[in-house]
Amino acid sequence: MNNKQGFVVNCALGALFLGVSLSVSADGDxxxxxxxxxxxxxxxxxxxxxxxxxxxxxxxxxxxxxxxxxxxxxxxxxxxxxxxxxxxxxxxxxxxxxxxxxxxxxxxxxxxLDKPTSTAESANSGLIKQGERLVNVGDWDNYIPPCSTCHGPNNRGVDENFPGIAGQHSSYIKQQINAWKSGNRKTDKVQLMEAVAKRLSDEQIEAVSAYLASIPAAE
Ligand code: HEC
Ligand code: HEC
The missing domain is CATH 1.10.760.10 (Cytochrome c-like domain)
Known part of the structure; x- marks a missing residue:
């Protein structure tokens, strides 16, 4: 198995593990x-x-x-x-x-509450295009899988483990990716996001944040 395949298998196993281990039932009012x-x-x-x-x-x-x-x-x-x-x-x-x-x-x-419908931000169209490609196709030369493999269809999230990131504010997305890089955020038990964050260049972080902020959070 080469590095790239190894990383993909790790992601799949990690996702499986998260799904099994973190399901707690809650009862909020x-x-x-x-x-x-x-x-x-x-x-x-x-x-x-x-x-x-x-x-x-x-x-x-x-x-x-x-x-x-x-x-x-x-x-x-x-x-x-x-x-x-x-x-x-x-x-x-x-x-x-x-x-x-x-x-x-x-x-x-x-x-x-309903997800916000009108947060969409605008940005440089070249940057948005680059971001769109990274989010939906990934950058396999650098072992970066498409964000949507984990964050779900249209990046709107899947269950309690994979949050929706579509329509989120670009400033916040950037801040989170950098928090994983610097070790300020360790919420991710099996380090799925830390692994992704550490492979993203500053330019790629700008691009994915700009694209995600430009698409709607919900229908
Ligand atoms: C292998 C699975 C996986 C991939 C691929 C992935 N993520 Fe994540 N992401 C996660 C998980 C799991 C979390 C939740 C972490 C936690 O529990 O705090 C997360 C959380 C996030 C958050 C925080 C959201 C919030 O509301 O705080 C952002 C932002 C994010 N991911 C962006 C991205 C971007 C951008 C990409 C693509 C470049 C990406 N992710 C690819 C698994 C993944
Ligand atoms: C003074 C401003 C401020 C106030 C008041 C505040 N927050 Fe926040 N909140 C923030 C900032 C900034 C972040 C992002 C922090 C980071 O980078 O982790 C955040 C992040 C969050 C997140 C993480 C979201 C995600 O997608 O992971 C939740 C949940 C949250 N706040 C809930 C609350 C709740 C509930 C309250 C009231 C009890 C509250 N906040 C009050 C500024 C604030």
Whole structure:
């Protein structure tokens, strides 16, 4: 088996492992979550101050859209800021006082909202073309599989393990890929994203972020 085949097999095994190991059932109360999202955790700001009144996020601040994402995925990410598997000074301080049940409720609330339909960003068309190719075809010379093999049809996500990345703000996508590269994000138990991130050049990161931000998050 050559390196390239080895990497593909590893990805497939990793995906299988994630699917089996990370399925936890949760039981959040969206109404309580909505209250908590407006009040904040006592020391931080209300969620909407950064993520917007409908969870649509904000490109200028690299605040991701969080509306309509999978409930378990959201819960796991919120927990990761508490345990420092994700390190971000702007975000972590807003949730550090919430209990597990409160995080679960907040996750249920944002999961119940519709994904934003109008976040699409524009960018240089050459960059978008380059990004489109990387996202849908990959760059096999550098062992980069198409993002869509894991992130699903139209990159809109599959279950609680593979988040939708279509229509996400480019500033935030860039920040995440760089967080994996630098070790600031370790949420990915089997390192699927770390492996991808480390193979992407700065130019490729610009390109995939520009393309993904230009396509709709949902129908
Ligand atoms: C002061 C601004 C700010 C506030 C207030 C804030 N956030 Fe965030 N949030 C951010 C930033 C910046 C990021 C991206 C951080 C990073 O790079 O990991 C983020 C990331 C997230 C993510 C990760 C999304 C993903 O796709 O993985 C979730 C979930 C989230 N925030 C939920 C919340 C909730 C719930 C609240 C309210 C309790 C909240 N945030 C309050 C700025 C904020
Ligand atoms: C082998 C599978 C795989 C491939 C290929 C892959 N990803 Fe991922 N990606 C993941 C997993 C798994 C996660 C969730 C990590 C976690 O649990 O925090 C993720 C998360 C992300 C996130 C964070 C989303 C959020 O809301 O915080 C971004 C951004 C991302 N991937 C971008 C990309 C891009 C761009 C590509 C293509 C260049 C790509 N991914 C290819 C598996 C993959």
């Amino acid at each position: 969206p109404e309580s979550g909505q209250q908590l999202s407006m009040k904040g955790d006592g020391s931080g700001a209300p969620c909407m101050a950064c993520h917007g009144p409908n969870g649509e996020g904000n490109a200028a601040g690299a605040f991701p859209y969080i509306a309509g994402m999978n409930e378990q995925y959201l819960y796991r990410q919120l927990k990761a800021y508490q345990t420092s598997d994700r390190n971000n000074a702007v975000m972590s301080m807003n949730i550090d006082n919430f209990s597990d049940q409160q995080l679960q409720d907040i996750a249920a609330y944002y999961a119940s």
